[in-house]
Amino acid sequence: xxxxxxxxxxxxxxxxxxxxxxxxxxxxxxxxxxxxxxxxxxxxxxxxxxxxxxxxxxxxxxxxxxxxxxxxxxxxxxxxxxxxxxxxxxxxxxxxxxxxxxxxxxxxxxxxxxxxxxxxxxxxxxxxxxxxxxxxxxxxxxxxxxxxxxxxxxxxxxxxxxxxxxxxxxxxxxxxxxxxxxxxxxxxxxxxxxxxxxxxxxxxxxxxxxxxxxxxxxxxxxxxxxxxxxxxxxxxxxxxxxxxxxxxxxxxxxxxxxxxxxxxxxxxxxxxxxxxxxxxxxxxxxxxxxxxxxxxx
Numbered sequence: 001x002x003x004x005x006x007x008x009x010x011x012x013x014x015x016x017x018x019x020x021x022x023x024x025x026x027x028x029x030x031x032x033x034x035x036x037x038x039x040x041x042x043x044x045x046x047x048x049x050x051x052x053x054x055x056x057x058x059x060x061x062x063x064x065x066x067x068x069x070x071x072x073x074x075x076x077x078x079x080x081x082x083x084x085x086x087x088x089x090x091x092x093x094x095x096x097x098x099x100x101x102x103x104x105x106x107x108x109x110x111x112x113x114x115x116x117x118x119x120x121x122x123x124x125x126x127x128x129x130x131x132x133x134x135x136x137x138x139x140x141x142x143x144x145x146x147x148x149x150x151x152x153x154x155x156x157x158x159x160x161x162x163x164x165x166x167x168x169x170x171x172x173x174x175x176x177x178x179x180x181x182x183x184x185x186x187x188x189x190x191x192x193x194x195x196x197x198x199x200x201x202x203x204x205x206x207x208x209x210x211x212x213x214x215x216x217x218x219x220x221x222x223x224x225x226x227x228x229x230x231x232x233x234x235x236x237x238x239x240x241x242x243x244x245x246x247x248x249x250x251x252x253x254x255x256x257x258x259x260x261x262x263x264x265x266x267x268x269x270x271x272x273x274x275x276x277x278x279x280x281x282x283x284x285x286x287x288x289x290x291x292x293x294x295x296x297x
Contacts (some may be wrong), residue, residue, distance in 0.1 A: 004214075004217065008217035008218050008220070008221040009221050009225070011217075011218030011221065011222075012218055012219075012220075012221030012222040012224070012225045013225065015218060015219070015222045016222055016225060016226065022189065025186060026183075026226045026230075026283075026286075027226055027229050027230045028230075029182065029183050029186040029230075030183045030186075030226065030227060030230035030231075030234075030279055030282055030283070031230040031233045031234045031237075032179070033176070033179035033180065033182070033183050033282075034230060034231060034235075034238075034278065034279065035234050035237060035238065036175060036179060037172065037175075037176050037179070037278070038235075038238040038271060038275070039238075040168060040171070040172035040175070041172070041271070041274070042238070042242055042262070042267065043168060044165060044168050044169060044172065045262050045267075046262055047164060047165050047168070048165060049262060060127065060128050060129075061126075061127040061135060061138055061139045061142065061151060061152070061153055062093075062125070062126055062127075062151070062152040063077075063124055063125040063126075063127065063142045063148055063151050064122045064123075064124045064148070064149045064150040064151070065077075065122055065123050065124060065125065065147055065148060065149060066122070066148070066149045067122065068147075069123075069147035069148075070147075073146075073147045074092065074123070074125070077125065077142075077147060077148070078090045078092065078125055080145075081125065081127055081138070081141075081142060084134075084137075084138050084141060085134055085137070085138075086129045086130050086134025086135075086137070087127055087128070087129055087130075087134070087138060088128050088129065088130045089126075089127075089128040090127055090128075091125070091126040091128075092124075093123060093125070093126055094123050095119045095121050095122065096119065098121040098122070098123070098124065099119050102121065122149060125142075127142065135153070136153075139151055139153045180278075184282055184285050184286045184289065185286070186286070188286040188287070188289045216287070216288070219287045220284055220287045220288070222283075222287060223282075223284050223285075223286050223287030223288075224280045224283045224284050224287075226283045226286075227278075227280045227281070227282050227283030227284070228276065228279055228280055230279050230283075231272075231275040231276045231278070231280070234271075234275050234279075235271045235272050235275050238267070238268075238271055239264060239267065239271065242264055242267055246264060
């Protein structure tokens with residue numbers, strides 16, 4: 001078994017070297033497909049992470065108060081909001097507390113806020129709801145009070161992000177299906193050249209009793225090796241490009257806008273598994289398709 005495996009792998013490398021031109025075309029084709037797929041994967045994962053981060057604040061409605069709103073008016077607003085259906089907690093946040101939270105979000109750059117002189121942030125009321133169904137009604141009711149300047153509410157943002165995520169998922173599946181078909185055809189044509197070159201040898205092997213899978217082994221190995229090479233190239237390129245993007249954006253900017261990004265290491269680990277599975281499957285299927293004309297299946 002081990003000897004047969006070694007023989008198939010050695011023959012696969014030999015056939016790739018003999019048909020360098022078509023092999024490179026197959027590798028580039030699969031690499032391009034995986035790069036596009038990886039792009040969709042990175043975008044979708046990061047949008048999902050951002051959506052989940054927003055949803056964590058989705059059960060909270062922040063009601064910003066006017067500077068002219070007195071403490072008595074604030075307490076009256078809070079008292080009435082506590083009696084709304086679905087409201088579990090109502091909390092007051094002063095201007096100083098809001099500035100301190102902003103400094104924490106800015107991380108090491110938080111000291112820059114000390115140069116502002118006067119605190120530009122307004123005081124606010126944080127309303128926690130027990131269900132997303134009540135959030136819209138509570139936000140609408142909170143906007144009816146005179147001392148309210150603005151309301152921060154994430155419902156529309158989450159709905160838009162969900163629609164974008166769904167669209168990207170459908171688009172990724174369509175593009176991936178099309179590129180998989182193209183890649184299988186290219187790999188199939190590459191292996192078919194080797195099959196034509198060894199047609200006489202294949203017939204002789206069949207006459208002396210060689211099984212179909214023994215004959216198919218080297219060609220199957222060739223397709224799988226092509227897929228593995230393409231997967232390695234695509235994974236390396238995606239990790240390099242994504243790492244540069246994260247580096248250019250910078251952790252401080254991400255902290256300021258409170259937008260999380262998937263780590264490069266986590267992305268690379270998952271890409272290796274996904275790309276290897278896809279690349280090897282495409283290569284193997286392309287080889288099987290190319291042999292159907294010559295062997296009984």
